[in-house]
Amino acid sequence: MTIDTSTDRAPDLSGEEPTLSEIPPQADNLDALESEAIHIFREVAGEFDRPVILFSGGKDSTVLVHLALKAFRPAPVPFPLLHVDTGHNFSEVLEFRDELVSRHDLRLVVAKVQDWIDDGRLSERPDGTRNPLQTQPLLGAIEDNRFDAVFGGGRRDEERARAKERIFSLRNAFGQWDPRRQRPELWNLYNGKHRAGEHMRVFPLSNWTELDVWRYIQREKIELSHLYYAHRREVYARDGMWLTSGPWGGPSEDEPVEEKVVRYRTIGDGSCTGAVESEAYTVDDVIAEVAASRLTERGATRADDRMSEAAMEDRKREGYF
């Protein structure tokens, strides 16, 4: 690794290409993170009546499911999965979801944004994206099923507002996060007490980085949706990202479609999740690419996080993850 040795100037913020000659060894670190995540799963199983794992089909939630399987082995996972279906999914992701559920004999609850639009509780946004519309169906499913703890794959390295998030994050009856009212989190003693109507969001991957997640996927040979690996796809450019056409609309007339070799760094609503050009066909390739990347996964491929300087914080306050 090359480090700037000059001592007579302010930090170099020019965004010049860094050289990362070596990817640090991480085996021990992964063991520590795995033990911590398993501890968190078991605490929730011990303290809550109706936990659920929020499952998007993405790599973080797939790792969550893998950790849940490990935490209770040889007994089955004592929680169902909850998928909030925006109706703008990649078909590959739905196939992957169903295959995972059946292979591990899991229970799946699906909350559909389309149902809320059809009966008028929600209306389409002018920009066509449904990602912000997920919050109400999510909270509705939590209420209807009386879930009292909701596991999420959020990591503190993703975004500045998430860096402030606790592992056990209390939400009020409206699902809202109030950063000023967070409970201090001390030692490994997690306080799961909550009042009726409140629920806890729980983030077992809080202390993981994107690279840790990929190294863990490599070590544990976790199968992911194929979208995470390089493949040929028809895409069009919008806001500096490669979007794929689908039921969410686009491309417009001035957005020519091209065929590119791409992969996805995050998987979410198809209307706002972009692909990156990549030749990373295997987990090893992806790790090398992520280690050398100059962009965070969200900065690279998530339009909804670019809306304002505090987009993530604002959505979390509304009840989104």
Added chain:
Amino acid sequence: MTDETETLVRTAPDSGAQVTLPVHTDLLRLATAGSVDDGKSTLVGRLLHDTKSVLADQLDAVHRASADRGMSTPDLSLLVDGLRAEREQGITIDVAYRYFATPKRTFVLADTPGHVQYTRNTVTGASTAQLAVLLVDARKGVLEQTRRHAAVLALLGVPRLVLAVNKIDMVDFDESVHTRISEEFTEHARALGYTDGDVVTVPVSALHGDNVVERSGRTPWYSGPSLLEHLETVPVAPDPHDAPLRMPVQFVIRPRTAEYPDYRGYAGQISAGVVSEGDEVVVLPAGLRSRVSKVDTPDGSVTRAAAGRSVTVLLEDDLDISRGDVLVAADSAPRVTDEIDATVCWLAEKPLQPGARVLVKHGTRTVQAMLTELSARFDEQELSSVDTPEALQLNEIGRVQLRTAEPLPVDDYADSRRTGSFLVIDPSDGTTLAAGLVGLPLTQLASAGR
């Protein structure tokens, strides 16, 4: 870190192949502390930046936000202040966690705000820290705030301290300034119970990068490591073999499936010591005795596992054990008591008043309790104790007596951070009221100030 005695052997369930795993982990958890204008955010920003942990889009965001605020140079603190209110007010509200890695080690950094609510935040950041970096401004030297922070870190049992003497460029890299501050701080740390090997002082300029990642040519009189070199090489964890076994049972795993009709495993994370197949253990608080028949991990059985690992322990005898019980070494059990002397750091707006009914969460057990007596309050200004205060307010530290509805197996915090700590919880709304430390660390601290 890895030598033959520090490994355990793991048998993969399918292949039968034996895998060797180190007990120690190369993850360092550290916390920062310092006053508002000591340059803490800049130091954290510098560490992230110089270890290439800041990516282009994050830097772009800092450039944009700095320009929006009319600043001519990018403000590195914007890298770490994530909330709207923080950016609007230019302050840090709450502890944030940062991640960076070098080829030698990965780091989880609890970035604590330096403003008035120091105790609450320092306690939160310090509870899991293996090391704390305290900042002082070279022009100001060791302040009351520095002494208070060091006292809280000592109270919380943070094993190692680094004093970063920041803005050394502002005193013309003067060796005598660094020596004076270093000596004054080391003497204070010694009074708090640290040995000289636990405390390192480094002259740094967070703004310019001197001695943060690379050693600086502008401090030829300093022969020690850069801050990062020290963080990369400082020993991480005490040897778990030195401590007797403590494992709170989190969850009983009973599959009741055709394949595992009689499986009954006690799942938990080992708090201290080592658990090995064949060990005699005692289950507290009931005091039942048995022997470990098997130690399972999600990847198969192991012959032994050490502190930090999440395992599932099977016993030879069929005992009635449930969540909240603790498996301990048969020859070195903690005391089981319903009268606890403790030091508490009060974290809530609502003050502590003697006689209050609360919940206590210790390990995996939550019990009703009464705060029967408040016998002292720690005066952080004077590093002394004030006898029989009427109440404890937010951010105050005091000595209390608790009576619990059921007996708890407790160690002194000085002997075990995990089994010597507890939460005090408000039974009406679940608020975490206090961090509790079993034993009398407050008394020791107060005597250090005299």
